[in-house]
Amino acid sequence: MERKPAWLKVTYNQQEVEQIAGMMQAMGLHTVCREANCPNMGECYKKHTATFMILGSRCTRNCRFCNVTHGRPEPVDPAEPQHVADAAKALGLRHVVVTCVTRDDLPDGGAGQFAATISAIRRTVPGATVEVLISDMQGRTDSLDTVIAAGPDVINHNLETVPQLYAQVRPQAVYQRSLDVLRYVKQKAPHILTKTGIMVGLGETDEQIYALMRDVRAVGCDILTIGQYLQPSERHVALQAYITPEKFAEYKQKGEEMGFRYVASGPLVRSSYKAQEALRGL
Amino acid sequence: MKTEIRMPRLNADMKDGMLARWNKQTGDAVQQGEILCEIETDKVVSEIEASCSGTVAQLCAQEGDRVPVGQVIAVVEG
Numbered sequence: 001m002e003r004k005p006a007w008l009k010v011t012y013n014q015q016e017v018e019q020i021a022g023m024m025q026a027m028g029l030h031t032v033c034r035e036a037n038c039p040n041m042g043e044c045y046k047k048h049t050a051t052f053m054i055l056g057s058r059c060t061r062n063c064r065f066c067n068v069t070h071g072r073p074e075p076v077d078p079a080e081p082q083h084v085a086d087a088a089k090a091l092g093l094r095h096v097v098v099t100c101v102t103r104d105d106l107p108d109g110g111a112g113q114f115a116a117t118i119s120a121i122r123r124t125v126p127g128a129t130v131e132v133l134i135s136d137m138q139g140r141t142d143s144l145d146t147v148i149a150a151g152p153d154v155i156n157h158n159l160e161t162v163p164q165l166y167a168q169v170r171p172q173a174v175y176q177r178s179l180d181v182l183r184y185v186k187q188k189a190p191h192i193l194t195k196t197g198i199m200v201g202l203g204e205t206d207e208q209i210y211a212l213m214r215d216v217r218a219v220g221c222d223i224l225t226i227g228q229y230l231q232p233s234e235r236h237v238a239l240q241a242y243i244t245p246e247k248f249a250e251y252k253q254k255g256e257e258m259g260f261r262y263v264a265s266g267p268l269v270r271s272s273y274k275a276q277e278a279l280r281g282l
Numbered sequence: 283m284k285t286e287i288r289m290p291r292l293n294a295d296m297k298d299g300m301l302a303r304w305n306k307q308t309g310d311a312v313q314q315g316e317i318l319c320e321i322e323t324d325k326v327v328s329e330i331e332a333s334c335s336g337t338v339a340q341l342c343a344q345e346g347d348r349v350p351v352g353q354v355i356a357v358v359e360g
Contacts, residue, residue: 003302004327012328013315014290037293039326067295230325233295268326 005242007267008228012042020045023090027083030057032099032272036067037232040273051097051133051272052084054117055110059101061172065160065199067232073105081116085124095276096121099133108146109137115150122151129153131195131275139177141184148189154223154279156195157181158271159216162208169202169237183219190220193261193282197225197271200251203240209251213258222261223278226251227269243267285334287356289349292323298350299323301343310338312358319355336360 024031030053033041044050056074059066077083088096098117103110114132121130131154137143147155163175178196186194196216200209209226216224226248231239248265255263262278289299303320306312318332340357343349 004322008326009320010326010328011317011331012290012292012321013331013333015333034294037295037325039328041293042328233324 007245010039010042013046016046017042020050027087029083029087038270040268040270048091051099053099054080055100055103055113060104061102063170064237065169068101073103076113081120084117085120088121089125093128095129095279097131097272097275100135102135109135109143111137111143111146114147118150118152129279133271136178136181139180144184154193154195155185156271158197161198161202162204162212164208165202165204179215179219182221186220194221195223196221199227199229200243201229201239201241213255217258224255224260224263225269225271226265228267285358286354289351289353289355291351292328296323296351298348301345301347301349302327303345304341306338308338308341312338334358
């Protein structure tokens with residue numbers, strides 16, 4: 001195994017992780033932290049924060065970078081929204097981040113479950129802010145309307161990588177469709193913050209990244225996250241480069257110059273990592 | 283009381299981890315929450331916090347060793 005650069009270091013406390021993981025399991029909940037083998041899980045769980053993953057644990061797409069299981073999806077659990085809300089309350093969260101597996105099998109792409117989850121959180125944890133990290137919902141505006149109508153504070157949809165790499169990294173997605181999701185949300189609900197994230201280290205060039213950033217600004221997106229791609233296994237798309245912290249700082253500066261309201265850029269930045277700090281920083 | 287410290291499962295798919303570095307040696311005092319060692323997996327290097335306080339009685343793996351999840355890597359007495 002190639003040795004990791006010194007900056008890819010995280011802390012881990014087994015007792016803290018087991019406590020949160022046990023609670024999630026007892027409530028029948030999934031977190032993207034665990035399903036995606038997020039390197040920040042130890043740190044986030046220690047702070048009693050987690051990103052909930054709704055609509056089951058099996059994804060109908062098979063993106064080449066992602067560790068979430070691909071397969072036949074589970075039936076939608078009508079109790080899941082309230083369980084998420086109850087867990088958020090038990091954890092004492094003031095900012096609740098909810099994501100999902102992509103559900104191309106559902107006519108609404110899971111929008112109704114998102115709306116129910118947002119409503120449950122609003123009822124159960126009054127005063128908490130809510131961020132949803134949604135799939136592209138196949139670009140269906142009626143599905144996006146359902147999510148918007150539920151009134152989250154932030155709608156995030158990740159572009160994940162530059163368009164030149166979609167065929168290798170995200171073959172079932174469409175770059176323009178993802179941009180259109182961000183554009184539609186901002187046009188329909190300017191008061192909702194929009195957010196997107198990308199991974200670097202997949203072989204993209206700086207100019208491709210900057211072109212993507214310009215595209216994202218052009219659709220009015222407020223928040224950008226940039227993090228290092230970490231290859232989950234040999235089955236996944238190959239890592240091409242470890243990007244240095246100095247280069248991440250350059251990306252952040254460039255993003256701020258372009259007018260993003262907030263840019264989180266660093267090796268271990270993930271789309272929901274320290275999301276509360278991002279929101280408070282605005 | 284002796285406490286066995288085992289190779290943690292740092293992610294759901296992990297079968298083993300590489301013991302990259304010991305931050306404590308045999309005979310050293312260790313406090314709960316202090317970094318005991320660093321373990322390298324597919325994605326990152328994880329600094330492992332000690333789950334108890336005491337004296338390191340035994341290190342059961344050497345730096346560079348690949349150790350299966352669940353195998354004892356150290357014994358702390360305290």
